[in-house]
Amino acid sequence: MTSAPGESSRVTISDIAERAGVSIGAVSFALNGRKGVSETTRERVLRIADDLGWAPASAARSLAESRTETFGMVLARDPGNLSVESFYMQFLAGLESELGQRGYGLLLQVVSSREDELATLQKWRRSRRVDGVLLMDVTIDDPRVTLLSQPGSLPAIVVGDPSVAGNLSCVWTDDAKSMRDAVRYLADLGHTAIARVGGLPHFAHTRIRDDAFMSEMRQRGLDPTLLRTDYTAAEGARATRDALGAGVAPTAFVYDNDIMTVAGLSVAMELGRRVPDDLSLIAWDDSVLCEHTFPQLTALSHDVVAFGAHVARRLFGVVDGAPRGEHKDSTPLLRPRASTAPRKAADY
Amino acid sequence: MTSAPGESSRVTISDIAERAGVSIGAVSFALNGRKGVSETTRERVLRIADDLGWAPASAARSLAESRTETFGMVLARDPGNLSVESFYMQFLAGLESELGQRGYGLLLQVVSSREDELATLQKWRRSRRVDGVLLMDVTIDDPRVTLLSQPGSLPAIVVGDPSVAGNLSCVWTDDAKSMRDAVRYLADLGHTAIARVGGLPHFAHTRIRDDAFMSEMRQRGLDPTLLRTDYTAAEGARATRDALGAGVAPTAFVYDNDIMTVAGLSVAMELGRRVPDDLSLIAWDDSVLCEHTFPQLTALSHDVVAFGAHVARRLFGVVDGAPRGEHKDSTPLLRPRASTAPRKAADY
Numbered sequence: 001m002t003s004a005p006g007e008s009s010r011v012t013i014s015d016i017a018e019r020a021g022v023s024i025g026a027v028s029f030a031l032n033g034r035k036g037v038s039e040t041t042r043e044r045v046l047r048i049a050d051d052l053g054w055a056p057a058s059a060a061r062s063l064a065e066s067r068t069e070t071f072g073m074v075l076a077r078d079p080g081n082l083s084v085e086s087f088y089m090q091f092l093a094g095l096e097s098e099l100g101q102r103g104y105g106l107l108l109q110v111v112s113s114r115e116d117e118l119a120t121l122q123k124w125r126r127s128r129r130v131d132g133v134l135l136m137d138v139t140i141d142d143p144r145v146t147l148l149s150q151p152g153s154l155p156a157i158v159v160g161d162p163s164v165a166g167n168l169s170c171v172w173t174d175d176a177k178s179m180r181d182a183v184r185y186l187a188d189l190g191h192t193a194i195a196r197v198g199g200l201p202h203f204a205h206t207r208i209r210d211d212a213f214m215s216e217m218r219q220r221g222l223d224p225t226l227l228r229t230d231y232t233a234a235e236g237a238r239a240t241r242d243a244l245g246a247g248v249a250p251t252a253f254v255y256d257n258d259i260m261t262v263a264g265l266s267v268a269m270e271l272g273r274r275v276p277d278d279l280s281l282i283a284w285d286d287s288v289l290c291e292h293t294f295p296q297l298t299a300l301s302h303d304v305v306a307f308g309a310h311v312a313r314r315l316f317g318v319v320d321g322a323p324r325g326e327h328k329d330s331t332p333l334l335r336p337r338a339s340t341a342p343r344k345a346a347d348y
Numbered sequence: 349m350t351s352a353p354g355e356s357s358r359v360t361i362s363d364i365a366e367r368a369g370v371s372i373g374a375v376s377f378a379l380n381g382r383k384g385v386s387e388t389t390r391e392r393v394l395r396i397a398d399d400l401g402w403a404p405a406s407a408a409r410s411l412a413e414s415r416t417e418t419f420g421m422v423l424a425r426d427p428g429n430l431s432v433e434s435f436y437m438q439f440l441a442g443l444e445s446e447l448g449q450r451g452y453g454l455l456l457q458v459v460s461s462r463e464d465e466l467a468t469l470q471k472w473r474r475s476r477r478v479d480g481v482l483l484m485d486v487t488i489d490d491p492r493v494t495l496l497s498q499p500g501s502l503p504a505i506v507v508g509d510p511s512v513a514g515n516l517s518c519v520w521t522d523d524a525k526s527m528r529d530a531v532r533y534l535a536d537l538g539h540t541a542i543a544r545v546g547g548l549p550h551f552a553h554t555r556i557r558d559d560a561f562m563s564e565m566r567q568r569g570l571d572p573t574l575l576r577t578d579y580t581a582a583e584g585a586r587a588t589r590d591a592l593g594a595g596v597a598p599t600a601f602v603y604d605n606d607i608m609t610v611a612g613l614s615v616a617m618e619l620g621r622r623v624p625d626d627l628s629l630i631a632w633d634d635s636v637l638c639e640h641t642f643p644q645l646t647a648l649s650h651d652v653v654a655f656g657a658h659v660a661r662r663l664f665g666v667v668d669g670a671p672r673g674e675h676k677d678s679t680p681l682l683r684p685r686a687s688t689a690p691r692k693a694a695d696y
Contacts, residue, residue, distance in 0.1 A: 070455065072453075088437060089436060089437050092456070092458075093458060096456065096457065096458035097458070099457075100457060100458060100459055100460075100464075103471075105420075105455040105456065105457050105477070106455070106456050106457070107418065107453040107454070107455055107456075108440070108444065108453065108454050108455075108456050109444065109447075109448060109453050109454070110440075110441060110444035110445070110448060111448055112448075116448075123451075129453070232636070233636050233637070233639065233640040234636075234640075236640075237640060259636065259637065259640070262610075262637065262640055262641065263640040265642070266640055266641055266642035266644075267642075269642040270642055288580070288581050288582075288607065289581070289607065289610065289637075291581065292581040292582075292584075292585060292607070292610055292611040292614055293610065293614055294613070294614035294615075294617040294618055296614075
């Protein structure tokens, strides 16, 4: 018996058996909570195991218990793009807060294509690397949803709308309502020409926001402009510049993330348009960045850290056999700040 | 034999044996590359295994090979804080680009204290959860470095200065040189009162930047102001406001991250100070955000995605038994943009 806490070699159950003066079998029974040892022996063995800093090898334990204590998340995104938005880091922080409490880790894999993402999910299933997975950026007819809906698949939760979750449980936000709120708010300020600077069109949440924007604008007899970007600041700047150069330029913009709104604000300043006097800007999602621009940005505010934690809790539920559920998270709320104002009288 | 690719139940080696018409032992020999089967049988077994979508359970394979194909990273940070900076997301993206190529995943755990971080590292070692770990935000006399320097510890790489890496390999950037470059650049523009808005003082890189800033300023007979923050935008704004309210206010600021610089720029605008006419601002690190403010921010530019990839490669080296090394990454370079200008003549 040479191992002790802090020493380099791993403590084995024979070390514990030797110290406790019992058989290896008895130690095994005691550690696994099985019958065959007295309560006194069990307690002594557990105390010694604890003293020695023993922990089951996770690989061996995983085989026995079929739990890896790990959730998996694959992101098919360009690494350069991923680093731009505050959404993912906040979401990860929220996930981690819940996982950490239960001793779970998050296995994160960034891949360059949807095909690689499918292959990773299949590999994880076959090799039992994770207990469950999260699906982000869900598309219409998403092949990952099809894959993970098959019986015997990895437990999964869709982070997205029920309409694209298939047979899987999902956690979703009512983006359509938030978008209609934003349009109504700007319309009430007198704006009639409003632009939406939207994200990638194959994402379901982009489509849902698009539809809500267009239907709310048309219902009010307003003049909608729908601009496409890849979520980058450069595209946000380009879209803003294009729109402001148009014949009838919008007097208000709703952006699909914070960084594009900052870029739009800078373009406005560069072109000599005052925010909010000449132009009103709204960011989605709200972030620390939105509070530290000048002027501060009006934003659709969603607690993304809490959202991440909610998703983690629901995935634990799925792993534990909860029935399919459509779990609605809080609806992003419009938080008016200094980047929105009534449309100037001169424009009427 | 009922399992086939896409079906729910796992393919086992008995399925392969049945299909191939050989013994389970022969399949095992073939799959593990051991002698005892003919080359023809080996090829047939491998083809059938492939057809059936067989993959070794990672838990079983890990026990055999002692490789988890996972690197670990623990971050002792407040989740709210973590989401603010673009550094981590860029760094993760770089890591992932290298890990993905080799089929490795990153096990990420965010904890609330340094004690929990140590406990997580010890748990990972005991339970063989990862092949190696990265140490971020290294402090003077970092207990993690002590822990991981013990023989038999997890392979580890320090992301930080050789002076705090102990016996461990490290990947570092010459922050002192970059800081001296920034001071020299501002001094050449005529600035004499310069403020550094620095991060958390217990991090080694903060101390190194502090020392370089103070020594370069004193050497030039200039007037240094050293301001402390926790890296948040709110603290960046507060520090800027405090400094600008002082008797002899600085005419130039060097900030320890991008978001604090944006916050400082907004404070300047709010107070009616023009950037760069009245005030010069420098951000560290450079980011997409720095290119999309108005004016664009002069910044110390470091390819953080490439830095993350470099760290991953060095950790693979450590795992493969490379001797201790102090690997210097590229030095952050000053990239002048529109937020710095000569000090106004009136100030002289």
